[in-house]
Amino acid sequence: MPRKEGWDKVTGAARYVDDMTLPGMLYGATVRSNVARGKIRKISFDPSVNWNEYVLVTAKDIAGKNCIALILDDQPCLASATVNHPEEPILLLAHADPHKLRKAVDAVAIEYDPLPPVHTMEESEQQSTIIWGADNIFKSYLVEKGDVEAVWKEAPHVVEGEYFTGAQEQLYIENNGVIAAFDAENGVTVWGSLQCPYYVHKALMALFGLPEEKVRVVQMETGGAFGGKEEYPSMIAGHAALLAMKSGKPVKIIYDRMEDMVATTKRHPSRTRHRTAVSKDGQILGGEIEFTIDGGAYATLSSVVLSRGTIHAGGPYYWPSVRIRTKAVATNTPPHGAFRGFGAPQSLFAMERHMDRIAQVVGVSPVEVRRRNFLRLGQTTTTQQVIRENIDLNHLLDRALELSDYDAKKKRFTQEDKIGARKKGIGIASFLHGAGFTGSGERYLNSLVGVEAGADGNVRVLVSSAEFGQGTNTVLCQIAAEALNLPYENVAIAQPDTTVVPNSGPTVASRTAMIVGKLVQSAAMGIKQTLAKTGLLGEEYTPEQFRAACREYIAAHGTLKSYAGYEAPGDVYWDDEKYRGEAYAAFAWAVYVAEVTVDLTTYTVTVDDFVALQEVGKVLNPVLAAGQITGGVAQGIGFALYEKVVWQNGRMLNNQMTNYIMPTSVDLPPIRVFFEELGNIHGAHGAKGIGELPMDGPAPAIVNAVEDATGVRFNSIPLLPEDLFEALRPQPFEQQTLPSTRGKA
Amino acid sequence: MNASPETSAKCEIPFTVNGEARKVVAHPMERLLDVLRNDLKLTGTKEGCGEGECGSCSVLLDGMLVNSCLVPAAQASGANIVTIEGMSAHALMKPLQAAFLECGGAQCGICTPGMILAAVHLLEKKPEPAVEEIREGLAGNLCRCTGYMQIFEAVANAARRRVAT
Numbered sequence: 032m033p034r035k036e037g038w039d040k041v042t043g044a045a046r047y048v049d050d051m052t053l054p055g056m057l058y059g060a061t062v063r064s065n066v067a068r069g070k071i072r073k074i075s076f077d078p079s080v081n082w083n084e085y086v087l088v089t090a091k092d093i094a095g096k097n098c099i100a101l102i103l104d105d106q107p108c109l110a111s112a113t114v115n116h117p118e119e120p121i122l123l124l125a126h127a128d129p130h131k132l133r134k135a136v137d138a139v140a141i142e143y144d145p146l147p148p149v150h151t152m153e154e155s156e157q158q159s160t161i162i163w164g165a166d167n168i169f170k171s172y173l174v175e176k177g178d179v180e181a182v183w184k185e186a187p188h189v190v191e192g193e194y195f196t197g198a199q200e201q202l203y204i205e206n207n208g209v210i211a212a213f214d215a216e217n218g219v220t221v222w223g224s225l226q227c228p229y230y231v232h233k234a235l236m237a238l239f240g241l242p243e244e245k246v247r248v249v250q251m252e253t254g255g256a257f258g259g260k261e262e263y264p265s266m267i268a269g270h271a272a273l274l275a276m277k278s279g280k281p282v283k284i285i286y287d288r289m290e291d292m293v294a295t296t297k298r299h300p301s302r303t304r305h306r307t308a309v310s311k312d313g314q315i316l317g318g319e320i321e322f323t324i325d326g327g328a329y330a331t332l333s334s335v336v337l338s339r340g341t342i343h344a345g346g347p348y349y350w351p352s353v354r355i356r357t358k359a360v361a362t363n364t365p366p367h368g369a370f371r372g373f374g375a376p377q378s379l380f381a382m383e384r385h386m387d388r389i390a391q392v393v394g395v396s397p398v399e400v401r402r403r404n405f406l407r408l409g410q411t412t413t414t415q416q417v418i419r420e421n422i423d424l425n426h427l428l429d430r431a432l433e434l435s436d437y438d439a440k441k442k443r444f445t446q447e448d449k450i451g452a453r454k455k456g457i458g459i460a461s462f463l464h465g466a467g468f469t470g471s472g473e474r475y476l477n478s479l480v481g482v483e484a485g486a487d488g489n490v491r492v493l494v495s496s497a498e499f500g501q502g503t504n505t506v507l508c509q510i511a512a513e514a515l516n517l518p519y520e521n522v523a524i525a526q527p528d529t530t531v532v533p534n535s536g537p538t539v540a541s542r543t544a545m546i547v548g549k550l551v552q553s554a555a556m557g558i559k560q561t562l563a564k565t566g567l568l569g570e571e572y573t574p575e576q577f578r579a580a581c582r583e584y585i586a587a588h589g590t591l592k593s594y595a596g597y598e599a600p601g602d603v604y605w606d607d608e609k610y611r612g613e614a615y616a617a618f619a620w621a622v623y624v625a626e627v628t629v630d631l632t633t634y635t636v637t638v639d640d641f642v643a644l645q646e647v648g649k650v651l652n653p654v655l656a657a658g659q660i661t662g663g664v665a666q667g668i669g670f671a672l673y674e675k676v677v678w679q680n681g682r683m684l685n686n687q688m689t690n691y692i693m694p695t696s697v698d699l700p701p702i703r704v705f706f707e708e709l710g711n712i713h714g715a716h717g718a719k720g721i722g723e724l725p726m727d728g729p730a731p732a733i734v735n736a737v738e739d740a741t742g743v744r745f746n747s748i749p750l751l752p753e754d755l756f757e758a759l760r761p762q763p764f765e766q767q768t769l770p771s772t773r774g775k776a
Numbered sequence: 777m778n779a780s781p782e783t784s785a786k787c788e789i790p791f792t793v794n795g796e797a798r799k800v801v802a803h804p805m806e807r808l809l810d811v812l813r814n815d816l817k818l819t820g821t822k823e824g825c826g827e828g829e830c831g832s833c834s835v836l837l838d839g840m841l842v843n844s845c846l847v848p849a850a851q852a853s854g855a856n857i858v859t860i861e862g863m864s865a866h867a868l869m870k871p872l873q874a875a876f877l878e879c880g881g882a883q884c885g886i887c888t889p890g891m892i893l894a895a896v897h898l899l900e901k902k903p904e905p906a907v908e909e910i911r912e913g914l915a916g917n918l919c920r921c922t923g924y925m926q927i928f929e930a931v932a933n934a935a936r937r938r939v940a941t
Contacts, residue, residue, distance in 0.1 A: 034882065
């Protein structure tokens with residue numbers, strides 16, 4: 032089943048937003064703050080620049096509400112009085128010649144009365160400087176199951192650990208960009224690189240105070256997103272639209288790489304503390320987990336990221352009792368945001384490192400400690416969701432061990448590592464990932480999907496779900512074709528355009544194949560039923576008969592469209608207050624095994640082999656599914672070993688591909704992908720979500736392997752050669768101490 | 777990329793693009809990437825980083841694979857330039873396009889034109905490359921979606937198709 036838009040992509044014909052120009056179009060640029068926190072005292076313009084040539088927009092030009100509407104409306108579109116991070120947009124410029132923009136941006140001088148900034152989670156938690164709300168806390172959750180207090184006294188082992196993950200840049204290869212147009216009759220139109228057309232739609236309605244029919248958002252081909260184009264497009268679209276309204280001309284804003292990296296969202300840095308009561312044979316009796324993420328300067332999506340991190344914090348294990356306390360705190364840095372995995376890679380890194388720690392303390396193997404704690408049919412998760420599917424995690428683990436030749440390698444490495452400067456190690460991570468929105472999220476979203484048949488018998492899928500590489504177009508067309516017994520070639524998907532497609536929700540949370548796919552299936556069935564009810568189509572039919580039926584129906588009725596809306600499964604119960612119940616309609620499950628070499632001459636870690644085994648329900652398209660896994664694993668390897676955001680006063684210092692390093696084609700091991708299929712009642716043809724899962728496992732599997740190779744407990748990622756050097760370099764005899772990393776365990 | 781095209785006078789720059797003699801009037805320090813995309817409307821060549829790291833803007837310049845974001849327009853004067861749009865008749869294109877589609881070598885597609893040019897360049901030198909040679913040959917082209925595995929497969933697959941025909 033070839034990718035729907037594949038031919039355009041392999042010929043260079045695919046149209047991304049920067050490939051589009053409109054007559055009379057201007058180019059826009061953003062003047063940003065350069066202090067982390069302060070009051071704007073004075074804005075002055077260098078008199079050597081002829082400012083009459085430029086279109087200039089400030090917060091005063093905003094007709095509606097000066098905010099980027101999302102969850103809490105706390106983030107201004109343009110700062111007017113105060114700034115809360117060092118890249119906050121203050122002023123917008125446009126000019127017909129893009130070359131004349133950079134100099135003009137530099138010719139705007141902004142003076143501030145500085146305010147004390149907060150740059151770390153710890154400073155934020157101390158609350159000696161309050162930068163957001165009453166206590167610097169965007170959101171906190173408490174999950175409680177059983178009586179944790181009762182377990183400590185009798186517990187043979189209490190295992191503690193502290194784990195850290197760093198910020199990570201999505202690094203889609205196409206930077207953020209939009210074109211906006213404005214006219215009084217039609218309102219605002221935006222074409223952009225984005226994941227969620229209706230998020231941008233909502234934000235523009237609020238910013239301009241316009242009704243929904245006066246805002247149109249069109250998604251262009253999008254060159255990668257990974258969560259990084261979930262919320263930020265609302266900001267850049269707002270900016271371009273403000274310039275378009277002021278100038279009366281279309282305005283294009285395309286960030287260059289440095290601006291995109293320094294100013295837009297990244298993965299939330301995190302800190303997790305575990306304190307676990309464990310039986311003599313390695314069974315978890317109960318525990319406390321504290322999970323804290325750095326949300327940056329504004330609330331944006333942090334509450335939702337925190338939610339997913341909270342629910343995944345206990346991993347795929349049975350906790351008889353647990354208390355999970357989590358919070359998202361404010362710092363004066365650009366807001367952190369959505370990135371594939373959405374909080375889960377952070378808390379699962381901690382859980383899976385901690386499992387290896389428990390194994391050491393108890394004296395069992397990393398394999399055995401997992402076996403003894405895996406969730407089983409009928410048991411409940413930390414939110415007391417009953418496992419209703421017959422998932423056999425021991426079987427998954429066995430198969431992963433076999434595929435990776437784990438036992439033989441483990442034995443061989445233990446012997447070989449005693450000599451030489453190249454130490455080999457092997458590590459495991461077992462984990463789960465919830466598909467779709469958390470808890471009652473899908474109910475609130477209330478997605479709507481359409482399928483339309485033409486008189487030519489061709490079918491068009493109408494969804495706001497965006498294609499940005501994952502295969503949305505292909506998989507949704509495949510589902511519709513199968514439901515209608517039509518060849519795949521007869522089904523197309525509409526370009527997401529809010530004047531054409533209904534709101535099928537955002538393209539996030541691994542929900543497209545499972546939730547939207549199911550709705551596409553229902554809507555397609557609706558077409559079939561309509562034709563059957565009117566007697567135009569029998570039970571069995573050929574594409575020719577389908578075409579004849581469509582032609583006849585449309586001649587009589589004008590159009591043939593069918594819509595399907597989300598209906599919550601009856602058995603899904605969720606309590607938002609107590610954070611208890613069915614957190615997700617389905618979980619995907621996985622066991623990953625990483626084999627590494629640690630070179631004690633160069634202090635580099637090389638991943639030599641990577642086995643990714645997962646259960647994701649029915650695999651709808653094996654090539655696309657494998658591509659999701661290899662891509663996610665590659666990003667996970669980057670998260671673990673390469674990608675370090677260097678901060679200075681709340682600003683990313685290394686905002687270039689030259690010094691923020693993502694894996695190249697020579698850095699990656701063979702990534703071997705395997706699937707188990709259990710099937711899932713909630714998804715189309717039994718599919719579960721897949722996109723985010725592969726981001727969760729690589730980092731802990733790799734760091735577990737590095738510990739296996741070196742004997743050093745690294746609990747913080749990214750783990751770069753300089754970190755290894757610090758911990759592993761030979762030291763003068765009298766100074767020799769136990770190597771330690773940032774976290775202590 | 778930090779040249780200031782607005783401060784220098786424009787000049788006429790002749791070159792061959794996709795087999796056709798073309799002339800543009802541009803600042804000598806204008807990036808070849810911008811000349812191709814903006815002046816000649818050849819938008820198949822993409823910008824990813826603007827500093828020669830990602831390879832999305834790869835084109836063939838006198839047979840060499842170059843990052844067009846690092847080539848000043850003046851340097852391309854008199855050169856023979858081939859972009860993705862000019863490759864359709866190349867003997868390697870059909871097998872490569874078919875293999876990229878079959879193996880999943882293109883996801884979001886933004887790196888794909890550059891990646892395919894890099895693959896052409898590689899297969900011209902090494903018609904049957906080993907996996908290690910494919911890895912080396914594509915090391916200047918970043919892909920954030922695929923983890924490269926399906927791209928390696930696609931290039932190996934294209935080489936086999938080519939040899940088979």
